[in-house]
Amino acid sequence: xxxxxxxxxxxxxxxxxxxxxxxxxxxxxxxxxxxxxxxxxxxxxxxxxxxxxxxxxxxxxxxxxxxxxxxxxxxxxxxxxxxxxxxxxxxxxxxxxxxxxxxxxxxxxxxxxxxxxxxxxxxxxxxxxxxxxxxxxxxxxxxxxxxxxxxxxxxxxxxxxxxxxxxxxxxxxxxxxxxxxxxxxxxxxxxxxxxxxxxxxxxxxxxxxxxxxxxxxxxxx
Amino acid sequence: xxxxxxxxxxxxxxxxxxxxxxxxxxxxxxxxxxxxxxxxxxxxxxxxxxxxxxxxxxxxxxxxxxxxxxxxxxxxxxxxxxxxxxxxxxxxxxxxxxxxxxxxxxxxxxxxxxxxxxxxxxxxxxxxxxxxxxxxxxxxxxxxxxxxxxxxxxxxxxxxxxxxxxxxxxxxxxxxxxxxxxxxxxxx
Numbered sequence: 001x002x003x004x005x006x007x008x009x010x011x012x013x014x015x016x017x018x019x020x021x022x023x024x025x026x027x028x029x030x031x032x033x034x035x036x037x038x039x040x041x042x043x044x045x046x047x048x049x050x051x052x053x054x055x056x057x058x059x060x061x062x063x064x065x066x067x068x069x070x071x072x073x074x075x076x077x078x079x080x081x082x083x084x085x086x087x088x089x090x091x092x093x094x095x096x097x098x099x100x101x102x103x104x105x106x107x108x109x110x111x112x113x114x115x116x117x118x119x120x121x122x123x124x125x126x127x128x129x130x131x132x133x134x135x136x137x138x139x140x141x142x143x144x145x146x147x148x149x150x151x152x153x154x155x156x157x158x159x160x161x162x163x164x165x166x167x168x169x170x171x172x173x174x175x176x177x178x179x180x181x182x183x184x185x186x187x188x189x190x191x192x193x194x195x196x197x198x199x200x201x202x203x204x205x206x207x208x209x210x211x212x213x214x215x216x217x218x219x220x221x
Numbered sequence: 222x223x224x225x226x227x228x229x230x231x232x233x234x235x236x237x238x239x240x241x242x243x244x245x246x247x248x249x250x251x252x253x254x255x256x257x258x259x260x261x262x263x264x265x266x267x268x269x270x271x272x273x274x275x276x277x278x279x280x281x282x283x284x285x286x287x288x289x290x291x292x293x294x295x296x297x298x299x300x301x302x303x304x305x306x307x308x309x310x311x312x313x314x315x316x317x318x319x320x321x322x323x324x325x326x327x328x329x330x331x332x333x334x335x336x337x338x339x340x341x342x343x344x345x346x347x348x349x350x351x352x353x354x355x356x357x358x359x360x361x362x363x364x365x366x367x368x369x370x371x372x373x374x375x376x377x378x379x380x381x382x383x384x385x386x387x388x389x390x391x392x393x394x395x396x397x398x399x400x401x402x403x404x405x406x407x408x409x
Contacts, residue, residue, distance in 0.1 A: 008279055009253045012286045018244030019290040085291055086308060087301040154288050156308040 022153060025081035025088065032149055033077055036142065040176055048179035061106060062178075068103030069174045072096050076168030080146070083161045084153035093160050096167055103171070131181055135196035138173035143204055159205060166204025170197040230255070231299055239294035253282060259299075260306045267310035277313045281306045355405045359398055362386065366394035367402075 022028065044050070056062055076096035082088040146165050155161045174197070234252060241249035257278065264277045285305055292301050356364055369380035370391060377388045386394065 005257065005275065005279060005282075008282060009250055009257075012253060012282060013246045013250035015286070016241055016244065016246045016249040019242050021242055021293065022291050024293065086288065086304040087296065153291050156284070156288070156305065156312075 022085075025085060026078065028149065029078045029081040032081075032146065033074060036172060040172075043176070044179045050179075053179050061109065065103065065106035066175065066178055068099050068101075068106050069171050069178070071099035072103050073168050073171035073175060075099050076164045076171060077146070080150060080161050080164035080168060081153075083157075083164055084150050084155040086156050090160065093164060096164065096171075100167070100171075103174075129192075131177055132192050132196050134177055134180060135170065135173045136199065138176055139169045139196070139200040140203070142169045142172060143200060143207075147204070147207060162204040162207065163201055166201035167197070169204070170200040173200070230259075231297055234302075235294060235298040238289070238292055238298050242289060242292065242294070253285075256302060257282075259302065263303055263306035264310050267307075267314060273313075277310055280313065281309045284309050351406060352402070355402050358405070359401060362390070363394045363398035363401065366391045367398040370395050371399075 023031075057066070075098075079092045079095040082092040083090065143166065146169055147162075150161055150165060234256065237248045237252035237255075241252055260278050260281050261274060264274050264281065268274050268277055285302070288305070292298065356367070359367070365384050366380065366386060369375045369383055370377065375383065377391055380386070380391050381388050384391070
């Protein structure tokens with residue numbers, strides 16, 4: 001073995017303090033989702049118009065859309081926690097895809113129905129500006145909290161972790177939006193939602209460096 | 222089993238890693254020493270030169286040290302180790318490609334300083350050395366004539382008085398000396 005390698009091993013071993021092992025990724029994902037559920041339940045209970053939501057939830061289309069959004073959020077967060085570890089297969093990245101398809105398809109179908117009923121009015125901005133603010137306003141603090149937890153794993157490949165996390169956070173924000181946005185979705189709304197979700201994923205992707213860039217991890221000294 | 226590792230290594234390495242996570246430095250050192258051949262084999266799949274392989278192996282060990290808390294002792298150790306080694310090997314390739322894409326090869330940059338003034342000083346010093354060498358190689362009469370007339374800027378009469386050479390002889394020697402120096406310095 002070369003001399004520098006021997007020295008390095010000695011140095012690393014001398015620095016080999018006891019470390020706290022990470023809990024399994026599924027446990028960490030469930031704990032994070034549980035904490036978000038508690039905070040969200042409090043916000044919905046305190047501020048949302050629940051009777052109006054309960055009356056809208058009878059609609060099968062909305063239930064399908066909501067199911068797609070919830071499942072996308074859960075699956076993307078679970079995927080992000082798994083992808084943050086070096087020895088988990090990258091196929092975890094595909095986990096949120098089926099519910100995402102359900103979410104996009106059901107939202108698109110609702111828009112199309114709205115278009116048939118209202119014609120060109122379907123292009124009006126509606127409540128989109130408020131939705132946009134709410135989606136970003138919820139996503140950003142949630143994203144920061146998720147980033148903090150995910151950074152514990154110091155992912156070697158942070159980009160897919162950030163993208164999955166960004167999608168999960170955006171989906172959770174979209175679920176909450178349903179409690180504060182008691183309207184049929186117009187095409188314009190869908191476009192604005194898509195832009196907001198895209199922005200959240202982009203922000204997560206850009207902040208992937210905060211997850212611990214490999215260059216930093218390998219810096220000597 | 223992946224290159225460099227035997228079947229029997231797996232449970233032992235897993236045990237050593239768990240002990241290392243608990244702060245056992247002797248077991249940690251033993252593990253790091255034992256895994257080097259396996260890490261080297263994985264890195265050698267991606268890199269060719271021994272120097273680069275050594276660099277990446279060190280990088281893998283450093284990375285392993287920083288993320289050792291992510292290893293779950295209930296899972297096999299080798300897939301975790303191979304994933305880290307492979308990932309860091311690929312990152313090293315990407316870093317090198319990025320660096321090569323940003324860098325422009327300029328051979329003269331190895332011979333000159335970035336500051337033009339520094340180059341002028343260096344070149345001046347080199348030229349002075351060459352000139353001194355060429356002057357020393359001149360015949361005594363020519364060297365003396367050149368030094369007195371051109372370097373000390375004496376008049377021909379003064380130089381003649383100092384050297385004992387005739388004015389005509391000084392003129393001829395200066396002319397020959399300059400011609401000889403020009404030929405010598407031009408020829409390198």
